[in-house]
Amino acid sequence: MFREAFSIPCSIIRGGTSKGIYFLESVLPPVGKERDKILLSVFGSPDQRQIDGLGGANSLTSKVCIIGPSMRTDADVDYTFGQVSVDRAVIDWRGNCGNLTAGVGIFAIEQNLMKVTEPKTVVRIYNTNTNKIIHATYQVKDGKVLSDGTYAIPGVPGSGDKIRIDFFSPAGSITGKLLPTGHAKDKIDLGEQGIYTVSIVDAGNPVVYLIPEEIGLKGTELPTEVEGMPEVLKRIEAVRCAAAELIGIVPNRAMATSKSPAYPKIGFVSWPADYVNPEGKRIHAKDVDLVARLASMQKMHRAYMITGAVSTGAAAHIPGTVVHDVISERAKSSNVLIIGNPYGPMEVTVDMENGEIVKEGVFRTARKILDGVVYVPYSRLPD
Numbered sequence: 400m401f402r403e404a405f406s407i408p409c410s411i412i413r414g415g416t417s418k419g420i421y422f423l424e425s426v427l428p429p430v431g432k433e434r435d436k437i438l439l440s441v442f443g444s445p446d447q448r449q450i451d452g453l454g455g456a457n458s459l460t461s462k463v464c465i466i467g468p469s470m471r472t473d474a475d476v477d478y479t480f481g482q483v484s485v486d487r488a489v490i491d492w493r494g495n496c497g498n499l500t501a502g503v504g505i506f507a508i509e510q511n512l513m514k515v516t517e518p519k520t521v522v523r524i525y526n527t528n529t530n531k532i533i534h535a536t537y538q539v540k541d542g543k544v545l546s547d548g549t550y551a552i553p554g555v556p557g558s559g560d561k562i563r564i565d566f567f568s569p570a571g572s573i574t575g576k577l578l579p580t581g582h583a584k585d586k587i588d589l590g591e592q593g594i595y596t597v598s599i600v601d602a603g604n605p606v607v608y609l610i611p612e613e614i615g616l617k618g619t620e621l622p623t624e625v626e627g628m629p630e631v632l633k634r635i636e637a638v639r640c641a642a643a644e645l646i647g648i649v650p651n652r653a654m655a656t657s658k659s660p661a662y663p664k665i666g667f668v669s670w671p672a673d674y675v676n677p678e679g680k681r682i683h684a685k686d687v688d689l690v691a692r693l694a695s696m697q698k699m700h701r702a703y704m705i706t707g708a709v710s711t712g713a714a715a716h717i718p719g720t721v722v723h724d725v726i727s728e729r730a731k732s733s734n735v736l737i738i739g740n741p742y743g744p745m746e747v748t749v750d751m752e753n754g755e756i757v758k759e760g761v762f763r764t765a766r767k768i769l770d771g772v773v774y775v776p777y778s779r780l781p782d
Contacts, residue, residue: 493659
């Protein structure tokens with residue numbers, strides 16, 4: 400008998416400046432090609448528009464979160480993140496999305512995966528990608544997470560309830576080291592394309608930091624401006640690929656775009672300066688400790704990754720990195736770093752003990768957009 404499609408329950412949740420599809424671990428096949436093929440169909444990948452799926456044709460909206468109860472004593476739920484490529488049949492499972500971490504507790508509480516307390520519930524999350532513990536704190540009433548509030552974050556319309564996310568011992572998320580090369584700065588030689596000064600810092604996720612002037616930029620450009628410079632984008636990706644080889648994520652830089660398109664992340668940082676955000680609002684130098692831009696999946700990130708902010712916060716506390724070189728004097732004596740991302744100021748706190756980073760905190764908003772089922776044609780299942 401002909402069967403058109405089968406259904407899988409899911410939720411769509413905005414977490415911070417990203418939007419993802421959340422699934423219970425129990426409704427999907429185990430880790431492997433079958434699960435990946437089903438999820439690629441869910442998102443409509445590969446296709447630039449993702450027209451036949453739930454993806455939003457952008458790296459910020461092509462993300463999957465898989466949640467289940469945890470067997471660990473220090474966690475309530477296990478959380479696995481996947482970055483779904485828009486135009487390739489690839490899901491990168493190597494790292495975490497900090498923004499969508501803000502939605503994990505909403506999903507876990509709605510799915511009755513844990514006990515809630517009022518007025519606040521701390522959801523203890525084990526991120527399987529990075530082997531790290533994260534706590535997300537929510538306001539709860541009548542067993543539900545509150546989404547309405549007065550806290551606003553750059554890059555998201557309106558406001559919501561303020562969610563605190565704490566990343567414990569964030570160093571070495573993928574490489575096992577805060578400084579994967581052992582150096583605060585390295586030189587990446589691309590031959591005829593030039594030699595570039597970078598700092599590679601792995602906290603939350605590994606990020607490669609560039610000096611904008613070395614790639615032909617000022618540092619205050621908006622993502623859309625940089626994406627209008629194809630040669631600059633190629634140069635950024637070439638440096639990222641070389642860095643992926645340097646820190647052992649891939650054995651050969653020629654494989655990085657296809658085999659590890661999402662990690663490491665890459666971006667550039669510069670001194671505090673005035674700039675105009677995508678909404679026409681002027682961001683003043685006095686309100687930020689540095690200006691920063693990041694790229695993901697070979698495109699510029701429209702706002703700023705939370706795990707990127709965790710890495711930037713760590714890098715700001717390491718003398719000699721290209722990040723530490725440009726931060727304000729205020730930031731050098733504070734545990735708070737204010738990042739000037741494309742939309743405006745973003746705060747990250749860094750707690751240290753005996754020279755080690757023990758915790759980093761950020762604030763987000765999140766809300767559930769939809770509960771429902773997604774249909775996957777049987778014809779797209781593995782044989």
